[in-house]
Amino acid sequence: MTTDPRGGGPVPDRDWDRAVGLVSSADEVALACHISPDADALGSMLAVGMALRAGGKRVTASFGERRFRVPRLLCFLPGQDLLVEPGAYPASPELMMTFDVPIADRLGVLSGNADKARELIVVDHHASNTGFGTLNLVDPGAAATAVLAEDLLDRLGLPIDREIATCLYAGLVTDTGSFKHSSTTPEAHAMAARLLATGLNPEEIARELWDRSPFAYLKVLGAVLDRVVLEPAAGRGLVWTFVTRADRASYGLPYDEVEGIIDVVRRTDEADVAVVLKEDDDGAWQVSTRSKGEVDVARVCAALGGGGHAKAAGFTSHLPVEQTMARFRALL
Ligand code: 5GP
Ligand code: MN
Numbered sequence: 001m002t003t004d005p006r007g008g009g010p011v012p013d014r015d016w017d018r019a020v021g022l023v024s025s026a027d028e029v030a031l032a033c034h035i036s037p038d039a040d041a042l043g044s045m046l047a048v049g050m051a052l053r054a055g056g057k058r059v060t061a062s063f064g065e066r067r068f069r070v071p072r073l074l075c076f077l078p079g080q081d082l083l084v085e086p087g088a089y090p091a092s093p094e095l096m097m098t099f100d101v102p103i104a105d106r107l108g109v110l111s112g113n114a115d116k117a118r119e120l121i122v123v124d125h126h127a128s129n130t131g132f133g134t135l136n137l138v139d140p141g142a143a144a145t146a147v148l149a150e151d152l153l154d155r156l157g158l159p160i161d162r163e164i165a166t167c168l169y170a171g172l173v174t175d176t177g178s179f180k181h182s183s184t185t186p187e188a189h190a191m192a193a194r195l196l197a198t199g200l201n202p203e204e205i206a207r208e209l210w211d212r213s214p215f216a217y218l219k220v221l222g223a224v225l226d227r228v229v230l231e232p233a234a235g236r237g238l239v240w241t242f243v244t245r246a247d248r249a250s251y252g253l254p255y256d257e258v259e260g261i262i263d264v265v266r267r268t269d270e271a272d273v274a275v276v277l278k279e280d281d282d283g284a285w286q287v288s289t290r291s292k293g294e295v296d297v298a299r300v301c302a303a304l305g306g307g308g309h310a311k312a313a314g315f316t317s318h319l320p321v322e323q324t325m326a327r328f329r330a331l332l
Pocket of ligand 2: 040041100125144145175
């Protein structure tokens, strides 16, 4: 495994051994991933959940949103019969495991359950992980949390079938940006090869994740690109735009569907930093930020109460768009 230049490094064998001991001796395991789950968070959790269930454990899985709903984009992931609403989640689990969660806040309403868990195994690859578990399997050098999930299943001796592989592959392909990001190591491709050998359908996974949307998406995208701004911002180039609730309402487009707009905006040659502010159904602004490498957007977003990775991070704002952007600019 690679050593991460930001520090951290691979998970020590003694921690893996402890994890294997804890999981092997548990009858019941409660799994959680971060709120607004992406494919890596939900996929890693469901993969481990399906494998543990096949291995004879009682498994519950969830994420801590009051209005509990799997994003449309991720409805194709197998294993969703493991999911329970946060209200039905064990209040004080014997063994709880979290996936892709860097900080307890991102557990949403399940953070109380994590506080009361007897053992809490944190499986994650964010460099910013605070180590909030009783055992932390955190490797910032891993391309995705799915890499750590696969490693754990191997160490537990649990087989990875086509459905489990589909969940892991969705995480890997998402977090490597379809094998485009610098996290695309020989190890990442070797993992993809192992997963593909189970017979999963990469074409279908890619179409579900990126290559489909309702027609309304094109109309909203048109409106949003029409108001995009390019500005110098500390000589680095900042490109940004925003999507209001009203934009979505006028075409009947759900919030989930606008997640991909940042990938259109960030391609701008003249900008190192890209920002898309998305107004959710509660009127809060979910801000997606991307950097080409000069700026560590995780640090900027952390200063604004959010987090993420150096090149892809986010935060939530309750201020109007212009005020949010003024605060963001000031930190660049
Ligand atoms: P995205 O823009 O795709 O929603 O998120 C990019 C990255 O930033 C992901 O790693 C995601 O977990 C992280 N991120 C997005 N929003 C927030 C937030 O409000 N708080 C924290 N801590 N991280 C966030
Ligand atoms: Mn991830």
